[in-house]
Amino acid sequence: MANRYPLSIATILIFLTFFLTLLAPGAYSQQATTGAEWKLRKQAADKVIRVVAEDVNSTSFRAASEIASLLARADGLRLMPISGRGGAENISDLLFLRDIDLAIVSLDTLEKIKAENTFPKLERRVAYVTKLFNEEVHVLAPEKATKIQDLAGGKIAVGPKDGSGDYSARTIFGAANIQYTPVYGDYALAMLKLQKGELDAVISVSGKPVRMYENLPKAGLRLLPVPLNLEKMPDYIPANIDASDYPRLIPAGKNITTVAVQNVLLAFNWKQDTKRYRKVSKFINQFFPNAGELKKRPNHPKWQEFNMSARLDNWIRVKAAVDAAPKPVVAGNFGSCSAADLRAAFTQYLAEANIRVAGEISKTDAEQIFKGFKDWVNTGTANQ
Numbered sequence: 001m002a003n004r005y006p007l008s009i010a011t012i013l014i015f016l017t018f019f020l021t022l023l024a025p026g027a028y029s030q031q032a033t034t035g036a037e038w039k040l041r042k043q044a045a046d047k048v049i050r051v052v053a054e055d056v057n058s059t060s061f062r063a064a065s066e067i068a069s070l071l072a073r074a075d076g077l078r079l080m081p082i083s084g085r086g087g088a089e090n091i092s093d094l095l096f097l098r099d100i101d102l103a104i105v106s107l108d109t110l111e112k113i114k115a116e117n118t119f120p121k122l123e124r125r126v127a128y129v130t131k132l133f134n135e136e137v138h139v140l141a142p143e144k145a146t147k148i149q150d151l152a153g154g155k156i157a158v159g160p161k162d163g164s165g166d167y168s169a170r171t172i173f174g175a176a177n178i179q180y181t182p183v184y185g186d187y188a189l190a191m192l193k194l195q196k197g198e199l200d201a202v203i204s205v206s207g208k209p210v211r212m213y214e215n216l217p218k219a220g221l222r223l224l225p226v227p228l229n230l231e232k233m234p235d236y237i238p239a240n241i242d243a244s245d246y247p248r249l250i251p252a253g254k255n256i257t258t259v260a261v262q263n264v265l266l267a268f269n270w271k272q273d274t275k276r277y278r279k280v281s282k283f284i285n286q287f288f289p290n291a292g293e294l295k296k297r298p299n300h301p302k303w304q305e306f307n308m309s310a311r312l313d314n315w316i317r318v319k320a321a322v323d324a325a326p327k328p329v330v331a332g333n334f335g336s337c338s339a340a341d342l343r344a345a346f347t348q349y350l351a352e353a354n355i356r357v358a359g360e361i362s363k364t365d366a367e368q369i370f371k372g373f374k375d376w377v378n379t380g381t382a383n384q
Helices: 009-023 027-032 034-046 059-072 087-096 107-116 164-175 187-195 275-295 301-305 319-324 339-352 363-378
Strands: 048-053 078-083 102-106 126-142 155-159 181-184 201-206 221-223 236-242 255-268
Touching: 048 059, 048 087, 048 275, 059 078, 059 102, 059 126, 059 275, 059 301, 087 102, 087 107, 087 126, 087 164, 087 255, 102 107, 102 126, 102 164, 107 164, 107 255, 126 164, 126 187, 126 236, 126 275, 126 301, 126 319, 155 164, 155 187, 164 181, 164 201, 187 201, 275 301, 275 319
Parallel strands: 048 078, 048 102, 155 181, 155 201
Antiparallel strands: 102 255, 126 201, 126 221, 126 255, 236 255
16 A cells, blocks of 8 residues: 655645636736737836926926826827926936936026036036926015014025025025025925924925915915025026915015026937937927917916027027927027117016116126026017
8 A cells, every 4th residue: 555645734735826826717818918918018108208396386396287288188198297306306316217207497406506516517418398487486484574684593494405495595595694594394394384483484486376375374474575686696587476476475566576597397318319319309399389278277377488489508408399499589680689679678678577777787797687688588578
């Protein structure tokens, strides 16, 4: 009689699992469709282009979402907005994260990162698609403060470290020789701490009106004016915030002078024969011809400033964007304009930019004002 060896429990479980797998409904069909599913997965990935903006409360994130809605009307690319931390980290995401195709960054942040050589040869590694709009600096403080000098020595929330608010705080308070203690973190939490008296101010950079300021209490807080130092703040321009933007914070008929900086849509500077460049090019060719729709309500009012013909000095532009953008008429005829026409245009620029010149100005100030005038002409504002 043959010897019998009892099976171990482990062996029985292995066999049982094997047979149950064979009997499971669809076991073979799942394996058979793996190739088809992989093809569908690849097709889906090829139709998505990802853009990193700032947090979900920011104007840049809302702008990205509205571009996404615009593209969704056609059977083409899907734009997928991603909430980032802004500033240097958005540029880092664009440079080093495999799936990020675009990034929204303020121009002053871009210039500072280049000057500090945070990412070597940045001006050759990224290329801009378009300027989107200007973003205003908001300095929110208790009512007892009337000017930014009142914040000296205080605790000021600046958003994420190396974000747009952090960079602007360094620039603005540095230009005014104001010492402060930066407090890093989430803006929503910072707003609560400010209302509790645990902070002296919150500074942020976002296109007006910003949602997080719209539902604040009617009393107890105010927006402070921000002075422009043309020599120490070369990437900023004059701006205004008025009661129509924040009726809870500004009395009717009143306005606050502040500064603003350009907001830029960036891409990695891909070679033109690469798949990633072709994806960015396809996005541009779908976005630019339909961008005028973004100026209609209920989209953000900042789209009224959008002009895809605007140029940035000293930065490479994506070739597809150069080809797709309409050529500005005034900028094209700038060199042939008469002295009278130039003088009239310059006078209009000074009025719209709220620049008042009294007496003699320094060479540096004159160059900065002229740079702003060129940017204004290049945006096509003078044609409107």
